[in-house]
Amino acid sequence: MKKFLTLIVGASMLASAAFAATSILDNPTVSNDSVNKIARLNADIITFETLTIPHGYTLDGRGFTITGKDPADDHFRGAVVRNEGTVAHVTNLFVTVDSLANACDEGDDRLRGIMFEGCSGTITQCFVMGINQGASGCQEGNGVEVRNAPFDGTGTNPLIVEISHTTVVDYQKTGIVANGNVDVTIMHNSVGASATQANLAANSIQIGFGAKGNVVHNRIDGNQWLGSSNFAATAVLLFNSAPGTVVSQNIIQGNSDVALYVLADGVIADNNKLFDNGEDGPNGDYGIVDDGTGNSITNNKIRGFDEPIFGSLGTNKAIPGGN
Numbered sequence: 001m002k003k004f005l006t007l008i009v010g011a012s013m014l015a016s017a018a019f020a021a022t023s024i025l026d027n028p029t030v031s032n033d034s035v036n037k038i039a040r041l042n043a044d045i046i047t048f049e050t051l052t053i054p055h056g057y058t059l060d061g062r063g064f065t066i067t068g069k070d071p072a073d074d075h076f077r078g079a080v081v082r083n084e085g086t087v088a089h090v091t092n093l094f095v096t097v098d099s100l101a102n103a104c105d106e107g108d109d110r111l112r113g114i115m116f117e118g119c120s121g122t123i124t125q126c127f128v129m130g131i132n133q134g135a136s137g138c139q140e141g142n143g144v145e146v147r148n149a150p151f152d153g154t155g156t157n158p159l160i161v162e163i164s165h166t167t168v169v170d171y172q173k174t175g176i177v178a179n180g181n182v183d184v185t186i187m188h189n190s191v192g193a194s195a196t197q198a199n200l201a202a203n204s205i206q207i208g209f210g211a212k213g214n215v216v217h218n219r220i221d222g223n224q225w226l227g228s229s230n231f232a233a234t235a236v237l238l239f240n241s242a243p244g245t246v247v248s249q250n251i252i253q254g255n256s257d258v259a260l261y262v263l264a265d266g267v268i269a270d271n272n273k274l275f276d277n278g279e280d281g282p283n284g285d286y287g288i289v290d291d292g293t294g295n296s297i298t299n300n301k302i303r304g305f306d307e308p309i310f311g312s313l314g315t316n317k318a319i320p321g322g323n
Helices: none
Strands: 021-023 030-033 038-041 045-047 050-053 058-060 065-068 079-083 087-091 094-097 112-117 120-124 127-129 142-148 159-164 167-169 174-180 182-187 203-208 212-216 219-221 234-239 246-248 251-253 258-263 268-270 273-275 286-290 296-298 301-303 307-310
Touching: 045 050, 050 087, 065 079, 079 087, 079 094, 094 112, 112 120, 142 159, 142 167, 142 182, 167 174, 174 182, 203 212, 203 219, 219 234, 301 307
Parallel strands: 021 050, 038 058, 045 065, 050 079, 058 087, 065 094, 079 112, 087 120, 094 127, 112 142, 120 159, 127 167, 142 174, 159 182, 174 203, 182 212, 203 234, 212 246, 219 251, 234 258, 246 268, 251 273, 258 286, 268 296, 273 301, 286 307
Antiparallel strands: 030 038
């Protein structure tokens, strides 16, 4: 088998913040229910800087859209929407960006749609679309990102986050990513493919750097890396995720270099459907790659890949039929 290296979001990048931010409550179109801690949108918003959710608040988009745009004298930096405190919730919100400059950033300045950092809470019934900088190879542009230090697997009392009933499409680097000392449930979501597969190796869902994930009942489109270097793009990437991470009962489709890439130990991957469609790229065509120890990979149905699983097929089933 060809040995892969997949470029992933650097969880340890903690550069000092340079992004500008303002509270969502400062926007005149937002109603503030201070008793119940709910910020309700009453119109679409165009913003040139990050909008923050006060501690303990729910941002109820009510079906309206927040759009990030470049300011006149700079480019957009950071997340379109992010938390201020240690608890936040987002629901029924559309998030996008419009014609951003192709400018690479690090740390907190990296482009995201919705970000929770050091924060528990929920992201539900949202639509995050087009979080990209056009034809960019910058390692940013995540639709939804959840992160909490430390990022080496030594953390205790992880923060609990649920991402559910949310659609993420046309992102740049990663659709949904959870890194560090978090315990995240990702369920009943639809995650499409990256808009910039010709420019970087993208991942639809990533659980990494000590994060524990429960990834269940999602529809996930995979990604291909179309460049010449020895990388691979994925639908689901587990990179040093915490033992006990579960990937189960998902439908993984589209066209992936690797549908499920396990670079972790103690993972349970059970009863997923991994179906590959379309012309294969230059960097492999694998249903499941298990590059860890103590993993339980069982009862998965795999079709359309040149190599259904790297290793023993076991109780997994390779279904005949081309892509």
